[in-house]
Every structure is written in structure tokens, then in C-alpha cells.
Amino acid sequence: MLSCGIIGLPLCGKSTIFNVITRAGAEVKPYASGKTDPNKAIVSVPDSRFDRLVEFFQPKKVTPATVEFVDLAGISRDASKGAGLGNSFLSFVSESDALIHVVRCFHNSDVPHPEDTLDPLRDWNIVELELIYRDLGVIENRLTKLGEKKRLLPQESEEKDLLEKCQAYLMEESPLRDMGLSKDALRILSGFAFVTLKPELIVLNLDETQTGDDILGLDGMIKLSEEKHLKMIKVFGSMEMEMAELDLEEQKEFMADLGIDEAGRERLISQAYGLLGLISFFTTGKDEVKAWTLSQGDTAVDAAGTIHSDLARGFIRAQVVHYRDFLEHENSFAKCRESGTLRLEGKDYVVQDGDMIEIRFNV
Ligand SMILES: Nc1nc2c(ncn2[C@@H]2O[C@H](COP(=O)(O)OP(=O)(O)OP(=O)(O)O)[C@@H](O)[C@H]2O)c(=O)[nH]1
Ligand SMILES: [Mg+2]
Numbered sequence: 001m002l003s004c005g006i007i008g009l010p011l012c013g014k015s016t017i018f019n020v021i022t023r024a025g026a027e028v029k030p031y032a033s034g035k036t037d038p039n040k041a042i043v044s045v046p047d048s049r050f051d052r053l054v055e056f057f058q059p060k061k062v063t064p065a066t067v068e069f070v071d072l073a074g075i076s077r078d079a080s081k082g083a084g085l086g087n088s089f090l091s092f093v094s095e096s097d098a099l100i101h102v103v104r105c106f107h108n109s110d111v112p113h114p115e116d117t118l119d120p121l122r123d124w125n126i127v128e129l130e131l132i133y134r135d136l137g138v139i140e141n142r143l144t145k146l147g148e149k150k151r152l153l154p155q156e157s158e159e160k161d162l163l164e165k166c167q168a169y170l171m172e173e174s175p176l177r178d179m180g181l182s183k184d185a186l187r188i189l190s191g192f193a194f195v196t197l198k199p200e201l202i203v204l205n206l207d208e209t210q211t212g213d214d215i216l217g218l219d220g221m222i223k224l225s226e227e228k229h230l231k232m233i234k235v236f237g238s239m240e241m242e243m244a245e246l247d248l249e250e251q252k253e254f255m256a257d258l259g260i261d262e263a264g265r266e267r268l269i270s271q272a273y274g275l276l277g278l279i280s281f282f283t284t285g286k287d288e289v290k291a292w293t294l295s296q297g298d299t300a301v302d303a304a305g306t307i308h309s310d311l312a313r314g315f316i317r318a319q320v321v322h323y324r325d326f327l328e329h330e331n332s333f334a335k336c337r338e339s340g341t342l343r344l345e346g347k348d349y350v351v352q353d354g355d356m357i358e359i360r361f362n363v
Helices: 014-022 048-057 090-095 120-147 154-171 183-192 218-227 237-243 248-258 264-275 300-307 309-313 323-328 333-339
Strands: 003-007 039-044 061-063 066-071 098-104 200-205 231-235 278-283 288-295 315-322 343-345 355-361
Touching: 003 014, 003 090, 014 039, 014 066, 014 098, 014 200, 014 237, 014 264, 048 278, 048 288, 048 323, 066 264, 090 120, 098 120, 098 264, 120 154, 120 183, 120 218, 154 183, 200 218, 200 264, 218 231, 231 264, 237 248, 237 264, 264 278, 288 300, 300 309, 300 315, 300 355, 309 315, 309 355, 315 323, 323 333, 323 355
Parallel strands: 003 066, 003 098, 061 288, 098 200, 200 231, 278 355
Antiparallel strands: 039 066, 278 288, 315 343, 315 355
């Protein structure tokens, strides 16, 4: 299962945002916890298409798409040099497929700020820099190992050249995700689990007074997200954590007061899912309707492999129809086949968000 790691400076509201998303009730306190083992929870991804398929098929079993969220320890300035909790726990960040980077915008005199003042852009940069140092460290270790070898295999030379390019790039304090690496390069680098390659969603954690645009440091963050092509959303952390415990009527009132029309929970989950490049395909039937998760650009054989490795191994063809076409043709596979919207696709077919797929295989 794919997982999103929640990162940020100490006390920026990571556990609060984790609770908004998961309702897991992780501990939230106004002093640094010093805890490095992460809180984890699995949540279902809200999806109205999936709900309609369930309504139609009335299956015995219903399995929505899920994503794991992981609430990580705070990353301090100079963590890479051992400050704060150090950065050994950053290995948890490498295990995440995507990052939710929480930035404190909220005022709260009961909660000390590790940098003393409110400055979202500075805070974002501190954490980003620590991630960059982490990747630099990984590269240095590998280059040292390669340097100790008498002779390098051709693929090792290729790896060394690429790592040196990445190293130079990181030294400019730029994350690897901005480097425009080719598919081949990414494949060579995949084993290193570089943290600055991971897609990132920025969450501005606001207090209840920050309903307008008059938020300290907001302009700088908007500029950053535009320049770096990073998605960014606003969430009223503490408020929405409390809201999750109310009944629906009360929630509506609450949201009207905050001037929002969709609860942070739904927004966070679907944004995290979509903006981080994840898509769903569906398998349907009377026994089970299930949503599966892929990354954008994944192919039919990737889809087969997510269901079972045997299906990828013995892959013959994928029978595909898009949810939209299925709906337009009165939920009838026969009508979809007649219209040509239901067809057989080969291994390299790029799966579209909302495809309904059946794998033909032979093992
Ligand atoms: N007013 C206000 N306070 C908040 C908000 N988010 C978090 N806090 C408070 O800030 C403190 C820290 O929140 P946590 O969610 O525990 O922060 P954290 O980033 O998980 O902290 P560490 O795990 O210790 O690094 C708590 O006292 C929260 O109540 C917010 O949106 N508004
Ligand atoms: Mg926490």
C-alpha cells in the first residue's frame, strides 16, 4: 500500500493534521514529544464513482482504495548534524511514497515555536534543506563505496556519473524532484529512496482567525508553490480536528463559520491521493467491488501486478472500459462492447483514472 509521510518542524501541527485525516486520536501536546516512532493509520479514499459501482453491483464484499498516513517526528534545523532528534528517523521518510509537509501559520502563545517567530517560508526551507542533506549523505556513502572498488562495471560507472550529477544539484540546495530526471535515471536511482524525489503536498496549518488572505507569510508561500510547482492547501488544523467529532449538522455550521464547503478531512485525503499522482482502477463483480491504487503513467501490466504477481507474470490482455462509458451505456458490459468502449488492451496500455479492468492471464 502507498503511504504518505507527514513531515514538518517540531510542533507545527503534524499530529493534529494526522488526526484530521485519520481520526486516530494521536497525542497532540504543546511541548516537543521527543518521540521518534511514528503513528500510522490506514484510511479509505472517498470516491463517488466507487460508491455508485457498489450501489450497482451490490457485491458481497466492498474494498475501497486505501492510503496509509504516517505521522513522523519533527525535523529540526541542523537535524542532519545531530540537532533535535537527529535525523536517523528520516529512514521513515524514505519509506513514504509521498510527503505532506505541514507548515505552521497558526498563532498560539501556548505553543513555543522552535524558531521563536512565525515565518512559514523560512520553516519550509529549513525542513527542505534537511531533506537535501539526507540525500547528500546517501550519495556520499555510495560514492565512497564505489570509489573503493578497483574497477567499475559499466552500470556502476553509469551510476557514479549520475550520482555525481545529483550531488552537484543538491549542493545548489535544490531538491532532486526539480532536476527533470529521465525515466532511465529514475530507475537507476530507485533503490536509494531519495527523500527530495518524493512528491510533496504543502499543508498550511491555520488557526480560526485566519479565514481571509491576511495571513503572515502567505504571499511567500504562494510564490514558492508556484515556482516549485508544489500543490498547497489550507487546513484549520485544531478546528477541523475538533470538528471531526461533531455530528453532520454541527459540522455544516462549523464549516460555514470557517467559510469552507468541504471538510479538511475529505480535501486532504483526495488531494493527497490525486495531487501526489495516484489514480484508481476498479475491479467489479457480484463477489467484490474493489478500488486499486496505481501511479499516473502505470500500465496494464502494473495493474495486473497490483492485483497479484501471477496476473502480471501470465498477462495476456486487459479488458478495459472506463467508468464514465460504463455509466453512459446503462451499466452494461454488452453495450460497452458493442460501442467499442469496452476493448482489449496490451501490456503497455497506460491505465486511466477510473478504468474498470479485468485481466486475462495464463499461468
Ligand atoms: N491554535 C492552533 N493550535 C494548533 C494548531 N495545530 C496544532 N496546534 C497546537 O500545537 C501544539 C502541537 O501540535 P501537534 O499536532 O502535537 O504538533 P506536532 O507537529 O505533531 O508536534 P511534534 O510531534 O512534537 O513535533 C498542540 O498544542 C496543538 O494543540 C492549529 O491549527 N491552531
Ligand atoms: Mg506529533
